[in-house]
Amino acid sequence: MDSSDGAVTLQWPTPDTNIELQQASDPAFQHPLTRYTGPDPGSVITGLPEGQHYFRLRQVNTPAPSGPWSAPLEVRVEFMNRGRLILLLSLGAIVVLLTVGTIVTGHYRTRREP
Amino acid sequence: MFSESFLKVLIVLALVWTALGAITLLTLLFRDFRNRNLW
């Protein structure tokens, strides 16, 4: 899965029991972070920095041992490259400035007219 | 990164500003009503 803004919506079939969602920056899950534990059928993850992120799920059974981990899902976060960003931002600024400028000058020019 | 204090100030400012908005509208309403300028 690819993301250009660090946001990704993860969904899974509605579980019978609670599930546990883990995140890590390596596929071996060496330093895992538990993102969510509960009965919801999905989770919206946002704010991820650029890079590779891995997610995996498992069912949490009490008191029996928890189910097996699912295969890891790789999410690649890559932001727009700087050059393109600056180009688009400049274009945006130009259009906005011209628009506002034209309105303001038009207003002051026609204010005195009958 | 936006700093913690920036964030705190931004949020508090926004909430106060929103509250002032309600007060402003009510004040104006009262004023317009008194001057019979409501509608």
Next chain:
Amino acid sequence: MIAATQISPATGWAILLTLGVLWVGLGFLWGRKAKNSEGFVLAGRKVGLALGSATAMATWVTSNTTMLAPLFALTLGVWGMLAYSTAAFGLLLFAPFAVRIHRLLPKGYTAGDFFRLRYGRSGWSIFLIITMIYSLSWLVSMAIAGGALLQSLAGIPYLQGMSLILAVCVLYTLFGGLYAVIGTDFIQSIIILVGIVIIGAIVCTQLDFGEAYQHLSLHQPSLLQIAFPAALLAIFNNMLFGFGEVFHNNVWWSRAFAMRPDVAPKAFFLSGLLWFPIPISAGFIALAAGPLGINIADANQTGPVVASSVMANAGLGAFAGILILVVLFCSMASSIDSLLAATSDLLLKDVHGGLLGRTLPEHGYRRITGAFIVLVGTVTWLLALPQWPIIEVLFISGPLVGSLIWPVIAGLYWKSLNRPLALLGIILGSALGITAYFTLGWYTASLVGAGVSMIFTILARFASPRPFPAQLNT
């Protein structure tokens, strides 16, 4: 999930019906102020500053504002909220427009009048198509949001909830015309502002800022990033989308006509100032979701989910559900009524009057205006039934309305113009903008629409321009 603050269907119905009866009753009462069709459609043309500012602000606070602002904050962080707030600039800039509108069209009725007189039949047709797509998708997306919200908050079946919201709005608009719309908008605006402050304040008390910030910088760092590309791009795109929406739509033009000439500019400027902090006040609660361990399963429900969870933790379970429902109902109603009135006016004056050449009889005008309001309401209801993602259409209309920005400016302030060239700019801007939406990304669409149209409109000023008529007579 928001089960913790779910209110019973009975409570949900009670709130809806209480507020509904209140609005319809006031609609009936205030509707009697309208002594003629002009009074009904334009509230006597002398609305004052308080009511004028409130109606402009409340109409711009839609359910999208209260629902999307948290979503923007959740996905785009700090810049996301600020980007959303830039939509206020559209209202601020309508202030100088209001001056000019009163000067050029002292007895004007609709935005359609302006387009027809400045751009002829073809320009007016293009305008009508764009504004109907935009207005209907806005109306329908709010009706859908209302039904969905009532279902998730109060367990009221979608069809019943959505129908009731629409029926209430149609009824009081029908009885009371613009007087009812503006009057109820004031009450709704106060409820919205106070409600957002209460919810925001409660979230603040439940939040340890230091801890929350730590959590965000560790697990959701992009949200705090200053150079976050997606969020930065949203700023200009949102601004231009907002310009396009406000500059062209009859919802704002009709308000300008309804207010006194000296009041209109001040009211729009004030409304912009009042609106600016709302996306931040309503949106920031989404930043608390991660730190407070609140899981968001459906991005569209971010606002209500976080608000309910936080308030439930504060021991305010049922109160939370009621408050959220009331605030959201008011933000929907204040926009739905304005859209119903403005869109039916446009159809009435422009199609019935302008296109078909029929006059509005002073005797029995209420039946005709009423018919148009019911027509628009019915079409909305039918489109809202299948619960399609109409909000996508609303976003796609960004480049469409964006391409109208410069033609409006030119028509208001310039002396001459190559009209066919300007109209070509609208069509190309719309087409290229929609293409950009699907190929480059949503955050470029309105920019492309506005930019392309801007180039053509500027060209139209210098390449074989023909003078506009000196006087605009409606």
